[in-house]
Amino acid sequence: MGRTEPARGHPAARPATDRRGHAPGRRGTRPENPDVKTAAIKRPRQPVLRKAERLVALGPEAYELVADASGVLIEGGGPAGVFWGAQTLRQALGPDAFRRAPLGEGPWTVPPVRITDAPRFAWRGMMLDVARHFMPKDGVLRYVDLLAAHKLNVLHLHLTDDQGWRIEIGRYPRLTEVGSWRARSRIGLEEGPLWDERPHGGYHTQEDLREIVAHARERHITVVSEIDIPGHSQAAIAAYPELGNTDVVETATLEPWDDWGISLNVLNVSEATLVFYENVLTEVLEIFPSEFVHIGGDECAKEQWRASPTLQRRIRELGLADEAEMQSWFIHHFDCWLADRGRRLVGWDEILEGGVAPGAVVSSWQGYAGGIAAARAGHDVVMCPQEHVYLDWRQADGPDEPVPIAHVRTLEDVYRFEPVPDSLSGTEAAHVIGVQANVWTETMDSARAVDYMVFPRLSAFAEVAWRPLPPSSQRDFADFERRMAAAHYARLDALGVEYRPPSGPRPWHRRPGVRGRPDEGPPPVR
Numbered sequence: 077m078g079r080t081e082p083a084r085g086h087p088a089a090r091p092a093t094d095r096r097g098h099a100p101g102r103r104g105t106r107p108e109n110p111d112v113k114t115a116a117i118k119r120p121r122q123p124v125l126r127k128a129e130r131l132v133a134l135g136p137e138a139y140e141l142v143a144d145a146s147g148v149l150i151e152g153g154g155p156a157g158v159f160w161g162a163q164t165l166r167q168a169l170g171p172d173a174f175r176r177a178p179l180g181e182g183p184w185t186v187p188p189v190r191i192t193d194a195p196r197f198a199w200r201g202m203m204l205d206v207a208r209h210f211m212p213k214d215g216v217l218r219y220v221d222l223l224a225a226h227k228l229n230v231l232h233l234h235l236t237d238d239q240g241w242r243i244e245i246g247r248y249p250r251l252t253e254v255g256s257w258r259a260r261s262r263i264g265l266e267e268g269p270l271w272d273e274r275p276h277g278g279y280h281t282q283e284d285l286r287e288i289v290a291h292a293r294e295r296h297i298t299v300v301s302e303i304d305i306p307g308h309s310q311a312a313i314a315a316y317p318e319l320g321n322t323d324v325v326e327t328a329t330l331e332p333w334d335d336w337g338i339s340l341n342v343l344n345v346s347e348a349t350l351v352f353y354e355n356v357l358t359e360v361l362e363i364f365p366s367e368f369v370h371i372g373g374d375e376c377a378k379e380q381w382r383a384s385p386t387l388q389r390r391i392r393e394l395g396l397a398d399e400a401e402m403q404s405w406f407i408h409h410f411d412c413w414l415a416d417r418g419r420r421l422v423g424w425d426e427i428l429e430g431g432v433a434p435g436a437v438v439s440s441w442q443g444y445a446g447g448i449a450a451a452r453a454g455h456d457v458v459m460c461p462q463e464h465v466y467l468d469w470r471q472a473d474g475p476d477e478p479v480p481i482a483h484v485r486t487l488e489d490v491y492r493f494e495p496v497p498d499s500l501s502g503t504e505a506a507h508v509i510g511v512q513a514n515v516w517t518e519t520m521d522s523a524r525a526v527d528y529m530v531f532p533r534l535s536a537f538a539e540v541a542w543r544p545l546p547p548s549s550q551r552d553f554a555d556f557e558r559r560m561a562a563a564h565y566a567r568l569d570a571l572g573v574e575y576r577p578p579s580g581p582r583p584w585h586r587r588p589g590v591r592g593r594p595d596e597g598p599p600p601v602r
Contacts, residue, residue, distance in 0.1 A: 123148035123165065125158050131192075137229075137296075138194035141165060143186040153194070156296040160227050164191060171566035174225070193543075197495070199458055199510020200541035201230030201300070202534065207237035207311075208336070209261075209517040210278035211526070216288050218523075224295040225571065226538035231292060232300045232370060232512065235280075238310035238333040238341070242279045243301070243363075247355050248316065252279045255311035258332040264479055265336055265519060266591040272521075285363045300422065301364045304372030305353060306343040306406055319343050319352060321380040321387065336518045340377045345390055345406050354413060367420055368437065373407050374424035404430030411436050422458070425450070441466075441514065443602025444497050451500055451507040460512040463599035464493040465537060467530050468516045470594060476581050478528070479519040480592035483599040487578075491536040491556055492548040513537045519592070524574050528585050531575035535564055 128151035131138045136154030139161030143149075148165060152158035166173045169184050202223060204211065211219075216233070223231055235243045241255030257277025263270035280288070289299045311332040313320040320327035321344050333339050343349055360369065378399040381387045391402050404427070411421040411433035422437040425446025432438070437456045440447030447457040462469070463483065470480040471487070495511040513534055520526045536556065545551055557578075568575050576585070 123150060123162075125150045125152075125162065127152055127154060127158065131157060134192075134194040135198075137198075138192070139164070140190070140192045142190045143168070144188050144190075148186060156229070157194075159296050160193070160195075163225065163227060164193070167563070167567070171563065171570045174567050174570035195227070195542050196544050197508075197510040197541055199230050199512070200228045200538070201232050201458065201510060201512035202228055202530075203232040203234055203302075203460070203512055203514040205234040205237070205515060205517040206242050206280075207234055207240045207304075207517075209521050210240060210242060210256075210276070211517075211523065212278060213280060213284045213288065215523050215526075216280075217291050220288065220292045220295060220297055222534075222571065222573065223297055225567075226535060227542050228534075228538055229296055230298050230300060230510070230512065232302060233288075234302045234304070234516075236302070236304050236311065237308045238339040239336075240277065240279075240332055241311040241315065243285065243303075243360070244279055244281045245356050245359050246282070247359065248352070250315040251312060251356075253315070255315040255332055258311075258334045260334045261521070262335050264587075264591040265481060265593040268591050270590060271334075282359070282363055289364060298366045298368075299364055300366050300368045300370055301360050302370035302372055303353070303356060303360060304374070305410075306345065306403065307374065307376030308339070308372055309343050310339045310341040313341055313343070316352070319349050321384045323386050324380045324383045338375045338377055340379050342376055342380055344384070344387060345402060346386075350409060353410070357410070357413070361417060361419065367418075368422050369414055369419050370422040370439070371407065371410055372424060373403070373427040374441070375426065376403055378403075398430075400430035402430075403427075404433070407436070408433040437509070439512065443600075445602050447508065448497055448499060448504075451504040454507065456507050456509045458510045458512050459495040459508055460514050461602070462514070463601060465490065465511070465513040466516070467513050467533055468519065470592070471529070471533070471576055472580065473594075474580065476586050477592075478525070478581060478585055478587040479590050480594040481519060482593065483595045483597070485533070485599075487533055487536050487557075488553050490533045491540065491553055492551055493537070493540050494545075494548045495540070511537075511541045519590075527574040528576050528581070531568060531573050532560060532565070535560065535568075 131140060131151060131153035134153050137156045137160060138153040139157040140151045141161045141164050150158055150161035150165060152161055168186050172179050204219060220231060239258055241251045245251050256279040257275050259275055261272045261276050263272050292299045310330060313327055314330045314332050317327035320341055325341060330341060381399045394405060396402050396405060407423060407427050414421050415435055420435060420437055421433060422439060425438050425440045425442055427433060427436055428446055428449060432450060432453060432455060437458065438446055438450035439458045439460055441460050441462055443461045443463060447459050450457050469482040469485045470477045473484045496505045496508050515530055520529055
């Protein structure tokens with residue numbers, strides 16, 4: 077495990093020797109400064125890093141790495157390409173190159189290699205839910221580095237939900253004073269007697285978030301914020317009860333939810349609520365420069381809307397057919413509001429209900445169907461179907477898996493994920509702008525728990541996201557496993573990642589007596 081293969085890449089790769097190179101998740105750790113880290117290589121000449129016009133046609137993230145007797149040259153189609161090339165170089169140096177401090181004096185050695193590489197997708201992301209269980213700033217910064225180590229370039233932060241509001245909004249201080257903490261938390265998923273009676277909370281200040289964005293930008297990672305509306309909003313309603321359906325529920329008695337699932341407490345759609353969230357998003361846009369702004373739009377329970385005379389009157393005033401069209405109108409409002417400010421709305425695939433908002437990007441999570449419908453309608457899509465890339469789903473079928481959720485999704489299952497369905501035409505497939513793995517944290521109450529569920533499956537996902545692979549059934553998973561064993565598990569060890577071992581959970585990973593909600597058999601494909 078002490079030595080790695082040079083990266084095995086894109087079909088355009090041109091190895092100078094018969095050695096192969098992209099080990100799984102073949103993305104090296106992001107150095108604080110690529111020039112500083114690569115300068116540690118004790119060779120007659122320092123590595124040369126530069127943009128090359130001949131690579132521009134392959135895209136700004138394309139690179140070429142050449143290592144031979146004369147030294148190391150990394151050229152890119154843009155700064156991002158140079159950066160990704162530097163990560164591949166670090167992989168070639170071996171696992172110790174991933175540690176925060178050198179273990180010896182060197183010298184570092186680089187195998188002779190020539191690699192030309194470029195990503196398949198422009199959006200290669202991971203969604204991190206910091207609303208259900210809060211992850212402090214240092215943990216988020218660490219995950220930025222882990223994404224960079226895997227050549228993933230989007231961190232989608234799920235910042236608000238029923239159980240907590242995690243972003244400071246200067247105009248509305250009660251969102252964090254009240255909405256950022258809950259009195260207790262359910263342990264596990266199924267109803268049962270286990271509760272953590274400690275209050276749980278925390279939030280990111282605007283300066284913290286600016287730091288995260290800056291840290292990510294240095295690593296060519298875009299941070300996409302999510303403010304979930306109109307559902308998943310109980311924490312916001314607890315802070316500002318007038319946001320809720322006050323003619324149906326005594327919203328002044330609500331608190332941030334201490335349970336999991338889908339809360340029935342959703343936003344009303346008054347002009348005052350629209351203005352409230354416009355003000356929230358104004359501050360969000362000042363923090364996050366990304367073109368994309370996620371507004372959720374998923375799992376909005378309609379019970380209160382159906383029971384609300386005020387909401388029903390609003391439906392009639394707007395000439396809408398029903399509550400589904402009311403949600404579509406609400407999403408469309410913010411799609412236009414964001415577009416007027418040069419941004420693009422992203423929403424979960426429920427935004428297709430009642431008519432998709434023009435210009436919206438669809439995160440297709442309920443299978444492929446939403447993404448297929450959106451792509452055929454000319455909308456851009458990020459494929460993240462739960463049956464393939466929900467990393468909170470259990471990794472094996474056994475009694476020792478901690479808090480087992482849903483169907484089994486193994487490392488091999490993730491490696492065989494194909495983001496673009498065969499049913500799409502070439503023009504339609506071009507609307508699949510990316511892929512994303514989603515990490516929902518209801519049952520992940522610590523960084524160690526997140527690591528266990530995310531890795532090593534994120535390493536398989538990263539390979540799927542980066543380069544074209546053969547059809548799912550023809551992929552060489554045995555070779556992937558070999559590369560994991562030969563190099564990448566050692567890299568994860570050096571990075572301090574507490575991944576699930578191939579042999580199964582270690583004793584301290586287990587959660588005996590904590591109920592999950594496992595489903596038997598393979599997941600349905602939608």
